[in-house]
Amino acid sequence: MAQLTSPARAHRQATRRPKVRWWRGAVLLLAGVYFVVPLAASAWFSIDEPKGISFEAYTGLLSAPGFLDSLWLTLGLALVTVLVLLLLLVPALIAVRLGAPRLRPVIDVLCTLPLVVPPVALTAGMIGVLRWGPDYLMDTPFFQTFVFVQDPDFPVVLVIAYVLMALPLAYRSLDAGLRAVDVRTLVEAARNCGASWPRAVFTVVLPNLRGALLNASFLTLALVLGEFTAASILGYQPFPVWIYSVGNSQAHMSVAVSILSLLLTWLLLLLLASVGRQRGSKTATS
Amino acid sequence: MTTAISPVTGATHSTGSATVEFRSLRRTFGATTALDGLDLTVRPGELLALLGPSGCGKTTALRILAGFEQHDSGQVLVDGKDITAIPAHKRDAGMVFQSYSLFPHLTAADNVAFGLRMRGAGKAERLKRAKELLELVGLPQHAGRYPHQMSGGQQQRIALARALALQPRVLLLDEPLSALDAKVRLSLREEIRRLQQELGITTLFVTHDQEEALSMADRVAVLRSGRLEQCAAPAELYARPATAFVAEFVGTMSRIPCERSGEGVEVLGRRHAVDGALPADGSLQVLVRPENVRLTPDEHGVALVVSASFLGAVTRLTVRLNDRTEVKADLPTEAAAGLPVGSRAALTLPERPVLVDRRTV
Amino acid sequence: MTTAPTPVPTTPAATEPGGGAGASRTAARTTHTPTRRRGPLARLGGAWLATLPLLLFFVIGFGLPTVAIVIGAFTTSSDAETGAGQFTFDNVTASVQGAYLTAMLSSLKLSALTALLATLIGLPLAQAVVTSRQGWLRQAVLTASGVLANFGGLPLAFAFVATLGNAGEITRLLHLTDHGWSLYTFTGLTIVYLYFLIPLMVLTITPALDGLRVQWREAAQNNRATTYQYWRHVALPILLPSLLGGFVLLFGSAFAAYATAAAMVGATVPLVSRSIADALSGNVLVGQGNLALALSLNMIVVAVLVMAVYLPLQRRSARWLS
The missing domain is CATH 3.40.50.300 (P-loop containing nucleotide triphosphate hydrolases)
Incomplete structure (x- = not known):
């Protein structure tokens, strides 16, 4: 037996994947350098003051004028945007699957359309609409609506813009989630067990959509936390616009905040990934 | 070619x-x-x-x-x-x-x-x-x-x-x-x-x-x-x-407990010859195929019919013996009509069972 | 497709590898099997009612601005001598001339170049990740891609200013300014854009690479194909719709981007998005108040073309790779 096996083994070693996958190492290394260097350099830049290493850019943040106000504004906008988006999308998507399949292509197109209007153009259009207020509607009750929508303390117009910008991504995320759970069968099974319509949706469909809901929320959150275009052109000052204005006077602080916002995004994403994994393992074992 | x-x-x-x-x-x-x-x-x-x-x-x-x-x-x-x-x-x-x-x-x-x-x-x-x-x-x-x-x-x-x-x-x-x-x-x-x-x-x-x-x-x-x-x-x-593995992987088999009896085995009170040697030790079971099991209606038979599934020309009956062993038997569908679920039957095994194996259940 | 959603699907394509068409067809077919007790009309009514808020929101939030753009692009603005609301081609004509034409061309050039580079770099990177036997490497790269693809806008601009700007760490370390380096140029902007476009490409193309079946490679080998022949005749043709789709998506992303360029380059590289912002802040000639809307319309036209190319490609690759 040994006589037979040893030549075979020699063959095997000669043929089994002789090529080293050098290209993979090279590709990953180059990519690693390109992506890590700017991050490392910014981190260094943010503490590299002329007089030596200093963490003032970070410690001075809280007392910086406008920092907290803009942060609160952004968080508020993010929260409201996520809520509005989910309240609009979830009932519509579930209903489309349960009762009005003919509306489905319509919803599909509507939720894809915002992709063809870049944020700058959308903002331009909104400004166009807002000008109608003073131009044509000065003496009508609609005018009050225009004023309310543009309230600088909480600009609803930004929420509208953000919901539209997040719509395509959130839609696709929720749609993928719904596709995986077969809503119709779930609801029919629940109804068969004696659950009412709303109860079936709340106790059976929504829990199964948890991953997709979280995913959509995260994407929306990330978008609002970083959105600069609409806010700056419309003249409000949420967090990203604040970073911009700080950048003009205090370069170190703006870089420090940039790094922090990157870390925040990262953290959110890891959180989401771990929630997704938990859910995945649960379905795998069930 | x-x-x-x-x-x-x-x-x-x-x-x-x-x-x-x-x-x-x-x-x-x-x-x-x-x-x-x-x-x-x-x-x-x-x-x-x-x-x-x-x-x-x-x-x-x-x-x-x-x-x-x-x-x-x-x-x-x-x-x-x-x-x-x-x-x-x-x-x-x-x-x-x-x-x-x-x-x-x-x-x-x-x-x-x-x-x-x-x-x-x-x-x-x-x-x-x-x-x-x-x-x-x-x-x-x-x-x-x-x-x-x-x-x-x-x-x-x-x-x-x-x-x-x-x-x-x-x-x-x-x-x-x-x-x-x-x-x-x-x-x-x-x-x-x-x-x-x-x-x-x-x-x-x-x-x-x-x-x-x-x-x-x-x-x-x-x-x-x-x-x-x-x-x-x-x-x-x-x-x-x-081997028993092959026997049970290929086709359907029923296992019935049996006793050693010289070169052969004894099943349900009757001696059967066996091809090849018996396993050296342990209690034994014979393996039989459904088409080789015969059932005849008999009020005092050992087998109680517990279920029947219609397969076309034949009907597969599952019968339970007194020791709760279950045996499958294929009968021509007409013959099976005479053995409704709940009735009793006498059971005859083939002269030579397919295989004898160590008891597994 | 039935597994838990990918943690990082920041692009439509990333969440869309499965057969959407197939799923929707089955859903449509099963809808008429009734378990309705309250009558079809009541049920249908309920379903339509639930979609109503979304439709209303869409009409007001999206429909009105779009209408405003289209109307505005073809009418005079309130500062015009002839008075507001007169039909005119002046805005549209002005928007494709002179500096605005330069900006449009520059935007197109930047978007095409960065999308092309990101596609060419993103493919081998994604392949390196997909073929890696280390699960953690895949997880790490995909998570990082998710973050970096979202890392557009201001933070990205500031990070590069801190790295390669005039006072940037690397610029000073390597005395790049002495060699004529400047971040505030077309080349500089390209490097910055690639920073979020490459991860976007990795996210877009990874599901497609995952969709390449082992059987295809083995069947090719079994039919005498070498590794090179497998890539040339099987893998790349199958990936082509995904690659083109990814390219187009990246192009659209780069084209629509505003914040990064706004924070970084000042006026040295003209871009459409910046022209619009300038025009909106009143930085235009008298009588051209609606020029911004005409420019926006141009942008929308480009984006519509992009989507018109992207969606069919997307559908085809979904059919092949699901």
Whole structure:
């Protein structure tokens, strides 16, 4: 037996994947350098003051004028945007699957359309609409609506813009989630067990959509936390616009905040990934 | 050998009829042993089915032969030559995969002619050959279709044509029917067998479906945990299984407790002769097939009918003996009508049970 | 597709590898099997009602601005001598001339170049990740891609200013300014854009690479194809729709981007998005108040073309790779 096996083994070693996958190492290394260097350099830049290493850019943040106000504004906008988006999308998507399949292509197109209007153009259009207020509607009750929508303390117009910008991504995320759970069968099974319509949706469909809901929320959150275009052109000052204005006077602080916002995004994403994994393992074992 | 396949290259290398030998083939994946010293010879021109439960190593053996896996030790010989050093793309074996193996961006004809294109054959030659092969598998009108425009059965026919396009000496079929509907499976089964016999090509057919293996193959090799249990013609395998594993994997078996009685055994108060030696120790059971069990209505019989399932010409009755052993018996449907569920029957076993095994339950 | 959603699907394509068409067809077919007790009309009404808020929101939030753009692009603005609301081609004509034409061309050039580079770099990177046997490497790269693809806008601009700007760490370390380096140029902007476009490409193309079946590679080998022939005749043709789709998506992303360029380059590289912002802040000639809307319309036209190319490609690759 040994006589037979040893030549075979020699063959095997000669043929089994002789090529080293050098290209993979090279590709990953180059990519690693390109992506890590700017991050490392910014981190260094943010503490590299002329007089030596200093963490003032970070410690001075809280007392910086406008920092907290803009942060609160952004968080508020993010929260409201996520809520509005989910309240609009979830009932519509579930209903489309349960009762009005003919509306489905319509919803599909509507939720894809915002992709063809870049944020700058959308903002331009909104400004166009807002000008109608003073131009044509000065003496009508609609005018009050225009004023309310543009309230600088909480600009609803930004929420509208953000919901539209997040719509395509959130839609696709929720749609993928719904596709995986077969809503119709779930609801029919629940109804068969004696659950009412709303109860079936709340106790059976929504829990199964948890991953997709979280995913959509995260994407929306990330978008609002970083959105600069609409806010700056419309003249409000949420967090990203604040970073911009700080950048003009205090370069170190703006870089420090940039790094922090990157870390925040990262953290959110890891959180989401771990929630997704938990859910995945649960379905795998069930 | 066949008129349907005319030599493309002009060279008259013989299609099919290679001998394939696995010698002490061993392969482990991490902690699991896929092949544990497999010894098996496939004769020229035969269709040999590799049969076994999932994880028994049958697919691994096939993939080693095709060159997609490497063995740890042992040898694979084709016509006496060790093929270990030959890379997959130079091996002379056409393979049909389980499913979805057609290239989605190519038409049926281009899929079939793919190998010829890799060899640098001209367009005219490829077209001609693809046409021949599509006719061979009965889909000449599908030449221009894409895989997603064809049914699963059609796709597998095209895959078969592609595997045959380069006139390989060995044809490898890796559960080619398992993803298809029952009906399509039956017709394609016959189709493959017909083609294989027409071409006389040495064929290895991996399957976990015993019915498929028995109905198609010249010989069936039953594998268990990476080893060969038995390799024999279907009829022999069914009638004279070498081990209890083979007996129960191939066809249906009932186990009935029995006692030693000299060279034979005693079951339900009657002596039965046994082929071969009895297991040395332990309590024993006989293994019998349903069609060999006879039931006759008898108020005082040992068997109580507990269920019946209609199978067409025969009805399979399950009866319970006094010790709660359950036995299956196939009766002509008319005879079974005389034995409704709840009635009692006398039970007669065949003169020689299929096998005697150590008691497992 | 039935597994838990990918943690980082920041692009439509990333969440869309499965057969959407197939799923929708089955859903449509099963809808008429009734288990309705309250009558079809009541049920249908309920379903329509639930979609009503979304439709209303869409009409007001999206419909009105779009209408405003289209109307505004073809009418005079309130500062015009002839008075507001007169039909005119002046805005549209002005928007494709002179500096605005330069900006449009520059935007197109930047978007095409960065999308092309990101596609060419992203493919091998994604392939390196997909073929890697280390699960953690895949997880790490995909998570990082998710973050970096979202890392557009201001933070990205500031990070590069801190790295390669005039006072950037690397600029000073390697004395790049002495060699004529400046981040505030077309080349500089290209490097910055690639920073979020490459991860976007990795996210877009990874599902497609995952969709390449092992059977295809093995069937190709079984049909005498070498590794090179496999890539040339099987893998790349199958990936082509995904690659083109990814390219187009990246192009659209780069084209629509505003914040990064706004924060970084000042006026040295003219871009449409910046022209619009300038025009909106009144930085235009008298009588061209609606020029911004005409420019927006141009942008929308480009984006519509992009989507018109992207969606069919997307559908085809979904059919092949699902």
